Amino acid sequence: MNTATGQLYIVSAPSGAGKSSLLQALRAHLPGVDVAVSHTTRQPRPGEQDGVHYHFTTVKAFQQQIAADAFLEYAQVFDNFYGTSKQAVNGVLAAGHDVILEIDWQGAQLVRQRAPDAVSIFILPPSVAALQERLQGRGQDSEAIIQRRMRDAQSDMAHYPEYDYLIINDDFETAVAELGSIFRSQRLQRERQTQRHAALLDALVTS
Template identity: 55%
Template sequence: MSGNLYVVAAPSGAGKTTLVRLLLEREPGVNLSISYTTRGPRPGEQNGREYHFVDVETFKGMIDRQEFLEWAEVHGNFYGTSKKWIADQLAAGRDVLLEIDWQGAQQVRSLFPQAIGIFILPPSMEELTRRLTGRGTDAQEVIARRLAAAQAEMRHVGEFDYVIINDQLDQALEDLRAIVRASRLAFPAQRARHAALFDRLI
């Protein structure tokens, strides 16, 4: 496999979705994996764009058929990543980005140990609280649950290769782009992507 697999995780409210969207706009060749989920679409979300929205019965059938690279239950909803789609993309030399939680990242690493793990942190708990409250989409009890979950999730930051502190969005984006660009220049990636050149030169 010659494509890079990027696994980006973060607690809710750290700005992961915004950073990933901006990265995809600025770094051609990075393909976002669209997860399956049983949660309902938020305003403006479209099936097949943000997520593949399915019911619980359909999702559990996919688990039984072992169609997921990883799956997890988060905040009462199921999320999962198509195993075949990821493998096909990497085999074709395409870079793939997974926007998942730490549990999913653990499952991915067990099957793709070469995956590049990136964790996004907020600059403070106060800022994280402000961001979650500012969304205006969740009830107070939901926000409190997300904050408690965020603290538990951040304890897994040491399992990732890179950490970005999302204080200033522009700087955080440049840090994320730097990781992608550097990983593409690593010897295994260059050897796979430019096999004919290496054969001629070496």
Template identity: 50%
Template sequence: MRGTLYIVAAPSGAGKSSIVNAVLARDPNIRLSISFTSRQPRPGERHAEHYHFVSAQEFEAMVEAGDFFEYARVHGDWKGSARQSVEPFLAAGKDVLLEIDWQGARQVRSKVPDAVSVFILPPSRQALESRMRTRGQDSEATIRQRLDAAREEMSHYGEFDYVIVNEVFDTAVEEMCAIFLASRLRREPQVARHSRLITALLADEG
């Protein structure tokens, strides 16, 4: 049975990575796809754990070679999900989560129409700005740029299957876990998972 592809997107500062990490810690049945990026690592980020950090030239060579499942230019840098990080696991029946932006999500949906997509919103624009500043990793100019970009990103929430408002962190984590559980209980994957049981239950014993 082929695995399910999950897409999670959000504007910068909405708490996407924190929610995803908390969900992954609770749900061992989902594998996170580690994205490639051409930007420099932020403090505390490690290669092959948070991202695969490559040069812009290396990234563009991978694009030319058709190595990416999806890719986009985000805040002036390239970011994408390599096919080898996604397709083999789906084919083996494993669920894969893509933590990407709306541009990448649009590309993925065109290739995998049955992907399950989730968009995370902040409780207010003030909260979004506060979270960006609390990280203490970006300059004032970068923060203003990200706030402007966030409004554009949030305008695409309607392209996603589910929307979570990250007001209370623990609640947002519970809601995302509920989405994954409900997805696994859909008729088609349940029929594939329990085909023998269903056949036995419906067998004519007369």
């Protein structure tokens, strides 16, 4: 019986680096991986669903949850708040699933303090020009917002040395394979394998 707890992952990237697409492709090929659904005070974008992409909430309700210490991490990004529920993450980990936190470097610093065993991954674009092209290709933001995101992206990318792993999203399929190799190698660590195959290991060494 699988009694192993899941592994907590932090995945960060500047806006436009392709993080969400990479994680979607990873989950399509690797079972037992969940992405924590964050709470946010920003308005939904076209096509986003409450409880699927984010838990959309008000500033007042978000502040009440901060006061109740309900978040594993929270931060203000641009003009909005984002946070990750401690209860939700712990429940998924206890069920044996890996959990991904899609958070920025500020949130990552907070999570490392509370969960030092978390594995952190930073995703970078292949160039500044590629990043700007991807942001413009979304067709969702004005040029002023894109330029602000570019300035913030350069500030964000300066924090890559704080992470355990670094992936350059140049060729998409290569980046997905590299991301999957991190998750698979973590699952093969002796401690997790011992939890997962306790009965087998006991039989092998005592028979």
